Amino acid sequence: MSDVITQLAAFVKTTILKQPNRAIEPGEPLISSGLIDSFSLMDLALFVEDTFGVRIEDTELNAGTFDNLNQLASLIEARKV
C-alpha cells in the first residue's frame, strides 16, 4: 500500500470514523456507501490540502471525483507538481 493511501486511511478511520482499529480497503467505496458524509468530506479535502499541498475544489467533492482511497491517491499524485 502506498504511503499516501496509508496516511489517508489513517485519517479516515481515526478522525472521521473514530474507529482506529478498523481496516479500510483501498478500493472500498467511501462516499457512495455513505461511510463519509458531506460534513466529513470537507475535513478530508482540508486534510489533503494541508498534508499533500494539493487542492480539491468544492465542486469536486462528490463520488464522481473519487469514491475510494485508490482514486483519491491517484488524484493527489496527478496534481502534485
Add this chain to the structure above:
Amino acid sequence: MTTFPERLKALHSRSPERVAIYLKFSGRDDLLITYEQLLRGASAYARVLAREGIQPGEVVVLILQHDEDLIFSFVGAVLHGAIPSIMPFLTEKLSPERYRADLSALISVTKPAAIVTYPQFETEVRAAIKDGDSVRSVIVADRVEPQARINVDELAGFTRRPEDIILLQHSSGTTGLQKGVALSHRSVFNQLDAYGTSLSLSEDDVIVSWLPLYHDMGLIAGFLMPILSGVPLVLMSPFDWVRAPYKLLQAVSKYHGTLTWLPNFAYNFCAQKIRDRHIEGVDLSSWRSVINCSEPVRWESHQAFYERFKNHGLRLEALQTSYAMAENVFGVTQSQLGSIPAVEEIDREAFMSERLAKDPFDGRPSMKMMSSGRPLENVKVKIIDEDGSDVSERVIGEIAIQSDCMLTGYYNRPDLTEKAFRNGWHLTGDYGYMNNGEVFVSGRKKDMIIVGGKNVYPQDLEALTYEVAGVHSGRSVAFGLFDEAQGTEEVVIISEVDSENPNEHQRIADAIRQHVTKNSAIALRYVKVVGPKWILKTSSGKTARSANKEKLLREIMEDQRT
C-alpha cells in the same frame, strides 16, 4: 387580516420589477427573480394544478431540489389555494428503496392530491403510489411554462380565508414525515408581524440563507418572511454551502446582507473550515444579525465564529439567538438585536441533580448558558413541572407556550394534536428556565436528537439496525452525544448481539453503519456492538436511552484512565 395571495399581489402591484430572490447556483450566474417573475412562474403552477383538477384545500407534495421550480411550485400551490408541503429530495447517500418507503408513509398520512417532481424522478414517485392512494396527479416540473400574462384574480387562492391552512411542514425520517405541522394564513402573518417587529425588519434589509426550505428555519426565516415582507432574499443551496461554506460569506459581502439564520453547528463549521484565500476582501460589516437557532445555542460557538471573522468586519453584537419551532410557525423568542445575548455561568452539579440554575460556588465546575432572548410580543412562555404547575425563576422545567400563531394541528393526526396541548398551552418537549424574562433552553424532554440542525428520531435509527443480520429487535439504542468541537450532537448507536467475538462485533458495526446511513441519510459517528446483556432496559422492557448513554460515557472515561 390578509392572506398570502393578497400580500403577494400587493407587493407585486407596488413594484413588479423589485427583486424578490437572488437564487444562487454552483458554477452558474445568480438568477434574479422579480415579483413579476415570481407571480408569472407561480401562476403557471397554479394553472396546472387547476387543470389537473386539484381542489383548493388539497395537499400538494413538492419533491424538488433547490431551484426556481421549487419556489414557483410552492407559491403556485398557495395561489391555487392548495396546501404545499416540501419533501426533501433524494440524496446520493440515501437508498431509493428507503426513500420510496418514506414517501409512501407521507402519502398515507397526508393524503396529497398531487406530487410535483422532475421528469427523471417521475418513475420513482409513481412507484411509491399504491392503488387507492389519494394521489391523482404527478406533475412534471419541466412541462410547466411561466405565464406570459397574469390575471391573478382568476386564481382560486384569493378565495382562501385567514383561518384556512396555508402549508404543511414536516420533520425528516419515518416518524417525522407522519407528523405534518399545519399552519393557517393567520398564524403565519401573526408570526411574521411579531417576529419582524422583534428584528426591526425593514425593506433596507437583505436576508442571506443557505437553509433547506423543508425545515421551519429555512421555510419561514429564509423564504416566506422575506418574500412576504418585500425584503430581498439571497438564497443558496444547502448542498453547495456544505461543500463551500465560504460562499455564504461571499454572498453577504456581495449583496450587503444584513440578516442570516444559522443552526449552532454552522458557527463551528464556518470557523473551522473556511480558508483565508476564499474570503480575501470579504466584508461582513453589513451583517446586523446572525441568528443562532434550531439547536441548543452555545456561547463557545459564537466566540469561535467571532474570533475567526472579526477581521472581516464582523461585530460581536451581530451574533444573536432565537428559540423557534414549527408549531409556532417559527420564532418563540428573540434576543435583543444590537446587544450581546446574556450569558450566565451556572453550577453544573445543581443543574444536573437539582434541576436549578444557581450561581457557581467557588471552585466548583460551572457551565455557560446563553439566553435565547425574550418571548415575541404575541407569545407567552412559562416553565412547568411534571404536574403542569408553574415553577419559579431559574428552576428547570418544560417550556410551554401560548400565542396567536400556533399550528392548526398535526395534519390528519388529531391524536397527536391533542397530546401537544394542556389547558390551552403547547407543551414543547424542551427543557429550560427563565431569568429576568429571558428564556434559557437547556435540553429536551423527548429523546429527539438534533444533528446539524436536523431533528432525528432515535426510534427510526434503532428500527433500521434490526434490519442488519445478527441484530435482534429491541436490542439497539440510539442517542445523541454533544461534540464540543462540532458544536452539535453526534449520533451514537449501541447494538447488542449474541456473539462475544470482537471481529464479529467489528463486522456487524460496519454493516450497521452502512445500512443506517443509507436508509436515513444520517452519518453515524460512533457505532458500538456489544455482547449479551450490555444494554440497560426499564422494568417494562423498553430501552432506556439516557441510562445507556450514561453507561457508555462511564465506560469511555474508564477506558481513558487505564
